[in-house]
Amino acid sequence: MFRHSQLETVQAWLAHPAHAAMPLHARIQRAIRQLILDGALGPGKPLPATRGLAQSLGVSRDTVEAAYAQLHAEGFIDRRVGSGSFVARMGEFTAGYRRPTREALRRNQAPNLSRRGNAMFHSGGVREMLQPRPFAHGVPETRAFPLQLWERLERQVLREAGTQALHHGDPQGLEALRHAIADYVNLQRGARATAERVLVLTSSQQAMTLCANMLLDPGERIFIEEPVYYGARKAFDAAGLECVPVDVDRQGIMAQKIIDDPTGAKAVFLTPSHQFPTGATLALDRRLALIDWASRHHAWIIEDDYDSEFHYAGKPTACVQGLDAHDRTIYIGTFTKSLFPGLRIGYVVLPPQLVKPMTVARTLLDGHTASIAQLTLARFMEGGHFGAHIRTMRGIYAERLEILAGLVRRHLSGLVEPQVPIGGLQMPCLLTGDIPEQEAVLAARRVGIEMLGLSSLHATGKAQAGFLMGFAAYTPEELEAAVLKLAGALKAVRRS
Structure with missing residues (x-):
């Protein structure tokens, strides 16, 4: 029979919420397989009889039989008629298998990427x-x-x-x-x-x-x-x-x-x-x-x-x-x-x-x-239909751009200067006060507003402080509410 701790391991697999979608026999099979891989059940060790394990776990004998059959098919156990089931001797390759140490796990979790892979990741x-939330750039209006x-x-x-x-x-x-x-x-x-x-x-x-x-x-x-x-x-x-x-x-x-x-x-x-x-x-x-x-x-x-x-x-x-x-x-x-x-x-x-x-x-x-x-x-x-949709959205976006520019001039005067474009889905704005760009972007994010800082688009570091304000995906009411939030956030930064 299993030792008490081994039986508890199998019972934990059966009860764990993450395994709820898995059939009972699969949970038992996975639990025993992990005990073998961890070395808790060594080569040649006997497994409990299917009837006894079924009683201990409160499941049917057929369920345990299905688990053992899968373990046997995968080569983890040997089944001998009249003798029972035993952990298989899996040869030299697995003889030295040990549960990895914490240090080994840490090393294995390092990405170890190629130069190109590192460039992509970083x-x-x-x-x-x-x-998207105001003023995320490059986002079209999908509700229309x-x-x-x-x-x-x-x-x-x-x-x-x-x-x-x-x-x-x-x-x-x-x-x-x-x-x-x-x-x-x-x-x-x-x-x-x-x-x-x-x-x-x-x-x-x-x-x-x-x-x-x-x-x-x-x-x-x-x-x-x-x-x-x-x-x-x-x-x-x-x-x-x-x-x-x-x-x-x-x-x-x-x-x-x-x-x-x-x-x-x-x-x-x-x-x-x-x-x-x-x-x-x-x-x-x-x-x-x-x-x-x-x-x-x-x-x-x-x-x-x-x-x-x-x-x-x-x-x-x-x-x-x-x-x-x-x-x-x-x-x-x-x-x-x-x-x-x-x-x-x-x-x-x-x-x-x-x-x-x-x-x-x-x-x-x-x-x-x-x-x-x-x-x-x-x-x-x-x-x-494509041309008709573009014409409709062009009119909607032009109106929203005009509204946003007016709102910025009205509520962000002395802080931000809009650079009204002749096209596109976003408006560049320059910071005219003494608020650093990164502080402005973070302050906006704290009140639920998303903006892209202009300095992130420059390689030479010569950018004037500012940000992009996307307007296309947001109604006039949404634009006004967001500008008022932004005004409060920027004024709070300036006071501090």
């Missing part, structure tokens, strides 16, 4: 709030999304595609969606796209990671905007690239510094239509100069057109990719901001020579994008 990743229309289109897709929609999809993306994307970016963004050049992905972040790993080797240089979207810098850092920051002024990235740089670089990352976070638009002469630079140096332009749909003053500028006759520009877009984050569909428009390499590379990451979502989105775009 970057902190790119994580979004599951339930035509969900019933989307559901109806999805039902149509399932009726027509049937079980075919449940199979693996084309890693480049389904043709219907690639055609819809090409038509859209050609018409609305002035791109030079065809369905054959579109690669459907899960996000713009995935696109940047692919570019970083497929186009450059570790140690090679890439020019980035200063300030820059943090997800881009993290993708490039994790790939082992040397990021070279180039200042941004009111006309976008200062292209002449790239052209005059004698050391050279293999690529430049741009948000030319609406620079993140300043909101600047890259001037036409600088666009053309960078296209010429990329052609002469066989370099790449990585263009992130992340929220160009939401332009509130005049007509948006055409994308760089549409001007590039040399096919050196990779154009990145996403539906996360224009529709809803849970859709998880982004895309790239690639130079012809990159389509096959990039498509093969993405199969190593996630295989393909979900087919049902792709087919539904294609139908949503083909039916004109």
